[in-house]
Amino acid sequence: xxxxxxxxxxxGHRRTFMLALPMILSNVTIPLLGLVDTxxxxxxxxxxxxxxxxxxxxxxxxxxxILGFLRMATTGLVAQAFGAxxxxxxxxxxxxxxxxxxxxxxxxxxxxxxxxxxxxxLVGGSAEVQHYASVYFxxxxxxxxxxxxxxxxxxYLLGRQSPRSAMWLLLCTNGLNIxxxxxxxxxxxxxxxxxxxxxxxxDYGALALALTLVWHQLPPELRSKTTLSLLNLKxxxxxxxxxxxxxxxxxCLQLCxxxxxxxxxxxxxxxxxxNSVLMNFTxxxxxxxxxxxxxxxxxxxxxSGARDRDGIRHAVVLGGFWSALTAGAFTLLxxxxxxxxxxxxxxxxAVRTTATEYLPWVVIYPLLAFTCFLFDGVYIGAARGxxxxxxxxxxxxxxxxxxxxTQSALPxxxxxxxxxxxxxxxxxVTLSGHFWWSWRQGQWG
Numbered sequence: 094x095x096x097x098x099x100x101x102x103x104x105g106h107r108r109t110f111m112l113a114l115p116m117i118l119s120n121v122t123i124p125l126l127g128l129v130d131t132x133x134x135x136x137x138x139x140x141x142x143x144x145x146x147x148x149x150x151x152x153x154x155x156x157x158x159i160l161g162f163l164r165m166a167t168t169g170l171v172a173q174a175f176g177a178x179x180x181x182x183x184x185x186x187x188x189x190x191x192x193x194x195x196x197x198x199x200x201x202x203x204x205x206x207x208x209x210x211x212x213x214x215l216v217g218g219s220a221e222v223q224h225y226a227s228v229y230f231x232x233x234x235x236x237x238x239x240x241x242x243x244x245x246x247x248x249y250l251l252g253r254q255s256p257r258s259a260m261w262l263l264l265c266t267n268g269l270n271i272x273x274x275x276x277x278x279x280x281x282x283x284x285x286x287x288x289x290x291x292x293x294x295x296d297y298g299a300l301a302l303a304l305t306l307v308w309h310q311l312p313p314e315l316r317s318k319t320t321l322s323l324l325n326l327k328x329x330x331x332x333x334x335x336x337x338x339x340x341x342x343x344x345c346l347q348l349c350x351x352x353x354x355x356x357x358x359x360x361x362x363x364x365x366x367x368n369s370v371l372m373n374f375t376x377x378x379x380x381x382x383x384x385x386x387x388x389x390x391x392x393x394x395x396x397s398g399a400r401d402r403d404g405i406r407h408a409v410v411l412g413g414f415w416s417a418l419t420a421g422a423f424t425l426l427x428x429x430x431x432x433x434x435x436x437x438x439x440x441x442x443a444v445r446t447t448a449t450e451y452l453p454w455v456v457i458y459p460l461l462a463f464t465c466f467l468f469d470g471v472y473i474g475a476a477r478g479x480x481x482x483x484x485x486x487x488x489x490x491x492x493x494x495x496x497x498x499t500q501s502a503l504p505x506x507x508x509x510x511x512x513x514x515x516x517x518x519x520x521x522v523t524l525s526g527h528f529w530w531s532w533r534q535g536q537w538g
Contacts, residue, residue, distance in 0.1 A: 109388050109411040115260035117384030133278040134288060143439065144218065144362050145225020146285055147369035151354045152212045152226065153233045155347045156201060157240055162339035163194050164244035164251075166332055168387075169476040171252025172394020176401075180312050183253065187307070189332055190245035198238040205234045216351070218358035218365065225285045232289035236296035243296065246303040250310065254391045258306045265302055270295035331476075338478030345489040349516055352493075353509055360505050367447035368506070370438050374431070374455045375462075378423040382463055385416045386470030393474030397537075405475075405537050409528070412467050420463035427456045454510035461514055464521035468528055475537070484523040492516035 134146045167190045174182040201208070209230050213223050243262075250259045270291050277287030353372070357365035389412040396404030427434075431452045435445055472481045496512035503511060531537065 106411060106414075109385070109392070109408070109415060112254065112256050112388035112391055113384040113415065115256040115384075117381050133274060134285065141219060141221035141362050142225055142285060143366045143369060143441070143444070144222040144358065146229055146288060147365055148213075148216055148218060148222055148226035148354060148358060149229025149233065149285070149289070151216075151351055152209070152230050155212075155351050156208070156234075157237075157244075159340060159343045159347050160194075160197055160241055161244060161343050162336040163190050163197075163241055164248040165339050165473045166190065166335040166476070166478070167245050167248025168252040168390050169335065169394055169473045170332060171249050172254070172391055172474055173398035173476060175253050176395035176398025180315060183249065184311065184315055186252075186332060187245055187249040190248065191242055193336070194241035194245050195238060198241045201234065201237045205231075216355040216358055219362055222358060222362060222365065228285045229289045232286050233292055236293040239296040239300040243299050243303050246300075246307050249307055250303075251387055251391060252394060253310060254395065255306075255310060256387065256391075258310065259387075262299060262303055262306060266295050266299035269298055335476055335478045338482040339473075342478070342482045342485040345485045349489055349492050349513070352496075353513055356509050357506065363441075363443040363447045364506055366439070366441070366444045367451065368509075370435055370444065370448045371451060371455050373438070374427060374434070375458055378420070378459050378462070379466065381419055381423070382416055382459075382466040383470075385412050385419065386466045386473075388412060389467060389470030390474040393471050394476070395474075397475050402537060405471075406532075408474075409467070409471055412470065413464075416463040416467045420459035423459040424456055427452070427459070431456065451506060451510055454507075454514055458514060458517065461518040461521060464525050465517060468521075468524035471528065472524065480527055480531075481524070484520060484527065487523055488516050488519035491519045 134143050167186055170186045171183045174180075174186065209227060212230075213226060216223075216226075218226070243266075247259055247262065250256075250262070273291035273294055274288055277283045277291050281287060283290070350372075353368060354365065357368040389408050392408035392412075393405050396402075396408060432449055435448045435452070439445060439448075469481065472478070492512050492515065495515045496508055499508040499511055502508070
């Protein structure tokens with residue numbers, strides 16, 4: 094290998110890591126926030142407090158995550174406009190996504206009562222769990238306008254390869270949320286409503302910071318552009334088509350995640366609380382891996398906009414290397430320290446015992462998952478939503494089929510975790526398999 098090739102590889106690793114590291118540092122605060130929620134509520138007197146927060150947060154997460162296309166589509170299209178050197182198109186994309194975010198938030202607020210009733214009917218659980226889930230949801234839903242606008246603004250920052258700005262946005266937001274969580278729940282004793290209120294205030298604080306960061310990203314000549322000129326329909330069809338495909342993809346993902354929580358609720362308060370604890374393990378890993386997925390989004394989007402096939406290949410190889418290394422580290426952490434982490438999160442003995450029983454599924458999860466996280470980033474950066482949609486639909490069908498097939502062979506919650514691990518493995522196989530097939534067909538670059 095020549096010195097030039099070695100230097101190029103080193104520069105590629107450095108660039109990938111510098112794009113990913115700020116997002117990893119900030120992303121880890123997101124599951125950390127979930128861990129703090131779990132810890133402060135998990136040390137209350139009964140499991141149904143934790144179960145109620147788990148169900149209420151699941152409903153909110155489902156609603157916000159199925160609208161995650163606002164972030165993903167914005168990142169992909171802004172990254173391509175960034176690679177093509179077109180700042181006006183970048184700004185137009187984020188304005189159109191922001192207008193869509195506000196319309197969707199108004200619909201959520203308008204229909205919050207029937208949404209909550211339907212969700213609780215589908216999820217089930219004890220009367221106490223349903224009551225505290227309702228308390229959490231009824232407060233947290235008022236963050237919808239800020240939370241959805243933040244998705245579009247974060248997508249703009251990531252698409253422009255500004256991970257440090259995105260890092261400060263997430264660090265400040267989640268740091269404020271954690272501080273308010275401790276103040277409201279531990280200090281003031283506001284319980285479940287306090288945990289939800291902390292998130293609402295933090296989301297609106299994030300919106301103010303995000304608008305400031307985006308304003309400073311704008312070239313001076315674009316700051317005088319009128320709203321009407323940016324909200325025209327140019328490029329809107331592509332944004333809507335990409336949003337549609339990512340919406341279907343995210344809906345399937347959230348249906349599977351919600352099914353895990355709902356089935357856990359039907360298996361008892363201790364099981365739903367234990368699954369909530371273990372899901373925080375998977376989220377901790379997911380947000381770390383998402384750092385490299387975000388790097389892949391930015392690099393693949395830039396390379397796609399510049400028609401640089403070698404740049405796409407380089408981004409996939411480097412992202413794959415770091416994603417595999419990170420997944421291995423998390424498997425080792427969960428294997429050696431999982432029981433200790435569970436003990437930190439809850440003092441309820443029944444929840445600890447139940448979570449420890451199902452811990453082995455979480456230990457193998459990172460090794461099954463890292464490929465699908467990487468290729469999610471690759472396909473978002475390339476604005477190829479249809480392939481992501483199809484992969485997710487087939488994987489979701491596999492999830493429900495595997496769960497149904499293992500009911501007679503495994504105890505209820507083991508069958509649920511086997512289906513969930515099979516689901517993530519199917520996502521990895523279908524996305525990576527399609528990429529290598531389409532690469533050989535010359536469909537990239």
